[in-house]
Amino acid sequence: MAISLxxxxxxxxxxxxxxxxxxxxxxxxxxxxxxxxxxxxxxxxRKRQETAKSTLSRLKxxxxxxxxxxxxxxxxxxxxxxxxxxxxxxxxxxxIATQAGIDFISIKPSVLSPKESFSEIPLSINIxxxxxxxVDFLYRLEGLPREVKVNAMNISVKEYPELSVDIxxxxxxxxxxxQASEGGKSQTSKSGG
Numbered sequence: 764m765a766i767s768l769x770x771x772x773x774x775x776x777x778x779x780x781x782x783x784x785x786x787x788x789x790x791x792x793x794x795x796x797x798x799x800x801x802x803x804x805x806x807x808x809r810k811r812q813e814t815a816k817s818t819l820s821r822l823k824x825x826x827x828x829x830x831x832x833x834x835x836x837x838x839x840x841x842x843x844x845x846x847x848x849x850x851x852x853x854x855x856x857x858x859i860a861t862q863a864g865i866d867f868i869s870i871k872p873s874v875l876s877p878k879e880s881f882s883e884i885p886l887s888i889n890i891x892x893x894x895x896x897x898v899d900f901l902y903r904l905e906g907l908p909r910e911v912k913v914n915a916m917n918i919s920v921k922e923y924p925e926l927s928v929d930i931x932x933x934x935x936x937x938x939x940x941x942q943a944s945e946g947g948k949s950q951t952s953k954s955g956g
Contacts, residue, residue: 842910843935847875847884852909852934859907860890863900866925867891872934881935886911888930897926910935 766774853870860868873885890900897918904911915931 859903864896865892
């Protein structure tokens, strides 16, 4: 049996087509699918990397902000401490009186008066000095690291040019969170100290 030339060409053509289809199905298509999977994985990895970078930048910003907040909290704890710290307050008042040139200072703290989230320490301060010394004392009192509120002031002339000034003031302490949540019992026990 002799195969004609036309049949041979047709057979070679069909074989070539089958070879191309087999190459497409067995080699090229799986490679394209693998490329698509790799692209997808790369895109997911890029997104994770961007998310990680944004998280890192937020964490760095939060760390810087926390340092600022801690600094502010430290400053606030100096202005309004959790304990009365009366000895240090009296020393600070005496120091500013000395710096202002006040001749005499008398400081009488009273019993703590608990409020909602803080306690008030009433202070009676009596100073004697010249007009400019008294003004300097009041100016320095305003710049005191500890929060002190002047409630009332009575100025009288002792001997000209000496002034006698009676100051009704208040210093403050914070009530600790657990004490504030426990209610009146801890507040009354706090006022005893």
